[in-house]
Amino acid sequence: MDNNKKQVSAADVVKEQDKAKKAEKYNQYVKDKTPTHNKVLNFFNAYWVGGVICIIGQAFNNYYTSLGCNKDQASAYTALSLIFLSVLLTGLNIYPKLAKFAGAGTVVPITGFANSVAAPAVEFKKEGQVFGIGCKIFTIAGPVILYGVFSSWVLGVIYYILMKTGVI
Amino acid sequence: MENNSKMCGKQSLLFANPPYIIAGSSIAGKKEGEGPLGRYFDQVEEDPMFGGDTWEDAESRMMRRAADAAIEKAGLKKDDIRYMVGGDLLGQLIATSFGIMDLEIPLFGVYGACSTMGESIAIGSVLVDGGYGDKVMAITSSHFAGAEKQFRFPLAYGSQRPLATSWTVTGSGAVILDKDDNRKEELQEKEAPVCVKGVTVGRIVDYGVKDSMNMGACMAPSAYKTIAANLNDLGVKPEYYDKIITGDLGYIGKDILIDLLKQEGYDISKNYMDCGIEMFDKDTQDTHSGGSGCGCSAITLTSYVIPKLRRREWKRVLFVPTGALLSTVSFNEGNSVPGIAHGVMIEGM
Numbered sequence: 360m361d362n363n364k365k366q367v368s369a370a371d372v373v374k375e376q377d378k379a380k381k382a383e384k385y386n387q388y389v390k391d392k393t394p395t396h397n398k399v400l401n402f403f404n405a406y407w408v409g410g411v412i413c414i415i416g417q418a419f420n421n422y423y424t425s426l427g428c429n430k431d432q433a434s435a436y437t438a439l440s441l442i443f444l445s446v447l448l449t450g451l452n453i454y455p456k457l458a459k460f461a462g463a464g465t466v467v468p469i470t471g472f473a474n475s476v477a478a479p480a481v482e483f484k485k486e487g488q489v490f491g492i493g494c495k496i497f498t499i500a501g502p503v504i505l506y507g508v509f510s511s512w513v514l515g516v517i518y519y520i521l522m523k524t525g526v527i
Numbered sequence: 528m529e530n531n532s533k534m535c536g537k538q539s540l541l542f543a544n545p546p547y548i549i550a551g552s553s554i555a556g557k558k559e560g561e562g563p564l565g566r567y568f569d570q571v572e573e574d575p576m577f578g579g580d581t582w583e584d585a586e587s588r589m590m591r592r593a594a595d596a597a598i599e600k601a602g603l604k605k606d607d608i609r610y611m612v613g614g615d616l617l618g619q620l621i622a623t624s625f626g627i628m629d630l631e632i633p634l635f636g637v638y639g640a641c642s643t644m645g646e647s648i649a650i651g652s653v654l655v656d657g658g659y660g661d662k663v664m665a666i667t668s669s670h671f672a673g674a675e676k677q678f679r680f681p682l683a684y685g686s687q688r689p690l691a692t693s694w695t696v697t698g699s700g701a702v703i704l705d706k707d708d709n710r711k712e713e714l715q716e717k718e719a720p721v722c723v724k725g726v727t728v729g730r731i732v733d734y735g736v737k738d739s740m741n742m743g744a745c746m747a748p749s750a751y752k753t754i755a756a757n758l759n760d761l762g763v764k765p766e767y768y769d770k771i772i773t774g775d776l777g778y779i780g781k782d783i784l785i786d787l788l789k790q791e792g793y794d795i796s797k798n799y800m801d802c803g804i805e806m807f808d809k810d811t812q813d814t815h816s817g818g819s820g821c822g823c824s825a826i827t828l829t830s831y832v833i834p835k836l837r838r839r840e841w842k843r844v845l846f847v848p849t850g851a852l853l854s855t856v857s858f859n860e861g862n863s864v865p866g867i868a869h870g871v872m873i874e875g876m
Contacts, residue, residue, distance in 0.1 A: 369786035373790040374790075378735075379735075382735020382863070386734075388735060388783075389738075389741065389744040389783070390778075392744070393741060397688060449683045450683070454684055455685040457685065458687065459688070462687045475683060477683065478680070478685075479684070481681065481683050482683065485581040499680065
């Protein structure tokens, strides 16, 4: 993987007296010793499971369109349906098993986001409605929401400036 | 006046009146019960909640059961126990505080992360040897779900665990230390009395690993330092012990430990064992690097190691529970994960 650094042996680590250098060497040594998941297999599973989730989304979309929804309405109902399914599967403890198998394939779609909100809700329910669910429901999704909103605000400001200056 | 001193070398001590381990108990969860050591445990509980309402409650109940089982196996009553020394991983020792509260036994609460069993036995043995207590219980516990909730993610959150991760053992173990083994006479033929000969108290060792998903690598240097210190302090070779047993280094930590100790001229590859590796079958139980948690070393000690000593299959072991001093706060603030390991010399007579 990382061929720039040469292999570090245990002897190098033990002999090194400088604390910072020792840490660096030991970390490199550990990295060489630690097995990792098969990336190709992971990519493959993420790709097809993520794809299947998107196909299900598209099927919902087509169905809602066939019922007479316009594009925006159909999209909103599709998102709602996927979130519902994800939360249901989280409650039934099926979603984590799926995620273990498919990795990013289940994390990236909206279903992953729904799972990351539902899971803490289930876990922290015992600590009460306010301090449990209320405070901790967004422990995983919180950063996504905060920085998602913030970055869209920044982009909005840039867009506004570009519009005012006549670039767009 | 070396003879009178119980201190040995730099950080070890040898007891003048080695305390006996008169009983040990092991309570385990379902997954542990299905593992290679499953048949040795005193109780395997199918219900992950142990009849409680929350994970913390579950672990508290489990610890109470371990305490009760140890007292019963020793043929004692709870009032016979002078002190308890114990701890766990949850918050400010939730399982210990709430689990054994009703026993009303004076308590030393200790935190040594997953090395707690070593620390508890060490302190308990010092108390007994010094004559400060006749019967002292050392106890600890860990619960998979409670540990995941505190240190990682909610259980229902979908993620892939890296291969270096370990699986926190749901289990609680207790031993009762006594200044004498009253069953000695009658049992001598069948079972060897087992005692704590000495202790090597571990130092905090930090080699700068910041990966909380690779605890074996975080803790291996501390185990290496403690084992080397023990061998140096006593002036013995690794062969002195029938087994050198670490708590929860797992497969990666095992390789690193053996490798590091070789640099000191000690080859422990032949008589080394890790409780985390023994606990689960990694091919069928999907536990990656092995078992971990306070309970891992504790129930392996009480269900497997001590009986081996009693049956005289082993004569002498160095039991080295290993702890990763991880807190989600220090970790988020960019600190590495230091390790600590305590060595307990346990012998069959």
